[in-house]
Amino acid sequence: MATQRIPVILVTGFLGSGKTTMLNHLMRDSADTRIGVIVNDFGSINIDALAVAGQVDSMIPIENGCLCCAADATEMDEMLERLTDPELRIDVVVIEASGLAEPQSMIRALLSSSNERIVYGGLVEVVDAAEFPDTRVRHPELDRHVRAADLIVLNKTDRVAEGERRGLLEALQEIAPGAPVVAAAHGRVDPALLFDHRPRETTEEGFRQLSFADVWADEASGAGCGDDSGCHGHDHGDHLHAAYESVEFSTAEPLHPRRLMDFLDSRPVGLYRAKGFLHFAGAGREWKFGLHAVGSYLRFQLSPWERGEPRTTQLVMIGTGIDADTLTKRLAECVAAPEEEIDETHMMSVLRYANETD
Numbered sequence: 001m002a003t004q005r006i007p008v009i010l011v012t013g014f015l016g017s018g019k020t021t022m023l024n025h026l027m028r029d030s031a032d033t034r035i036g037v038i039v040n041d042f043g044s045i046n047i048d049a050l051a052v053a054g055q056v057d058s059m060i061p062i063e064n065g066c067l068c069c070a071a072d073a074t075e076m077d078e079m080l081e082r083l084t085d086p087e088l089r090i091d092v093v094v095i096e097a098s099g100l101a102e103p104q105s106m107i108r109a110l111l112s113s114s115n116e117r118i119v120y121g122g123l124v125e126v127v128d129a130a131e132f133p134d135t136r137v138r139h140p141e142l143d144r145h146v147r148a149a150d151l152i153v154l155n156k157t158d159r160v161a162e163g164e165r166r167g168l169l170e171a172l173q174e175i176a177p178g179a180p181v182v183a184a185a186h187g188r189v190d191p192a193l194l195f196d197h198r199p200r201e202t203t204e205e206g207f208r209q210l211s212f213a214d215v216w217a218d219e220a221s222g223a224g225c226g227d228d229s230g231c232h233g234h235d236h237g238d239h240l241h242a243a244y245e246s247v248e249f250s251t252a253e254p255l256h257p258r259r260l261m262d263f264l265d266s267r268p269v270g271l272y273r274a275k276g277f278l279h280f281a282g283a284g285r286e287w288k289f290g291l292h293a294v295g296s297y298l299r300f301q302l303s304p305w306e307r308g309e310p311r312t313t314q315l316v317m318i319g320t321g322i323d324a325d326t327l328t329k330r331l332a333e334c335v336a337a338p339e340e341e342i343d344e345t346h347m348m349s350v351l352r353y354a355n356e357t358d
């Protein structure tokens with residue numbers, strides 16, 4: 001009897017669009033499905049892996065670099081080999097790409113995989129409804145990413161008015177005619193949209209998966225990677241991540257809430273994305289503050305520290321033209337001195353941005 005192949009679904013989308021949030025939702029809503037996850041983060045501290053840990057059946061984190069460039073077919077195969085080990089009984093594999101990944105390169109690596117236990121399950125592109133119009137101006141190549149998608153998730157619709165939402169849906173239809181688009185808030189999409197995906201079939205609605213030939217055609221038009229990193233066709237100049245850099249900061253010393261807020265309020269324009277966990281001194285010390293900044297958006301998600309969990313601050317900042325030394329120095333200045341008195345009023349500016357967990 002032929003064994004069922006395991007679908008491998010790619011989740012892409014620009015920095016902070018809501019990929020991890022959607023992944024966590026899928027985990028929570030698919031208790032009957034065993035999901036294997038590959039999480040790729042841009043930076044050596046894998047915040048996304050920390051954010052989905054504990055909810056998945058098996059996970060391989062990949063840090064420090066972009067999977068779309070690191071992964072030639074062999075490397076991707078090694079990761080999939082581990083996740084599709086029959087003993088793990090995984091039903092579906094989801095790869096969360098970094099927010100700067102090149103979808104076509106990843107599709108190509110999957111389509112050329114020699115792993116006979118898998119089948120390419122399609123590309124889901126998450127679009128940030130609040131940021132997309134501006135991001136698209138800065139990065140016109142995002143249109144190409146949207147066109148590569150088998151399913152487009154217009155996320156964060158809670159952050160835009162009804163008229164804007166309609167305009168965005170129309171814009172996405174124009175970019176990718178016929179592609180299915182689903183509007184969502186907090187990544188809450190029906191898991192059946194992903195797992196019952198049949199991207200190899202063409203339907204009347206024009207739902208169609210990119211073929212290997214399409215991907216190579218994109219290569220020829222300049223959408224792929226350079227040869228020197230296991231990619232083919234041209235250089236990395238037009239990859240989103242070519243223009244971006246990441247800076248990491250960690251410390252076991254607690255932070256002063258007001259100084260940290262001063263830092264965030266005056267963060268450099270080029271610093272588009274910041275994420276991680278914060279450990280504050282004083283009134284906030286019992287809480288772990290998840291930090292998310294996307295463009296001008298800022299949110300903290302509070303959760304209690306787990307028993308025995310080391311209380312540390314771990315931050316990843318991603319942007320263009322950011323100066324690592326300056327950022328590191330400014331963050332080091334946010335560390336609270338032992339003799340400093342920190343009371344509840346110092347926490348007020350932080351708590352204004354606090355949210356319940358998604």
Ligand SMILES: Nc1nc2c(ncn2[C@@H]2O[C@H](COP(=O)(O)OP(=O)(O)OP(=O)(O)O)[C@@H](O)[C@H]2O)c(=O)[nH]1
Nearest residue numbers: 015016017018019020021099155156185186187292
């Ligand atoms: N208001 C609102 N916030 C959202 C929604 N989806 C995600 N967020 C928030 O947006 C921030 C970024 O979400 P993530 O899921 O980490 O985004 P990501 O695409 O995984 O980010 P990167 O991996 O850095 O590219 C977090 O603060 C989320 O809580 C949404 O639909 N509405």
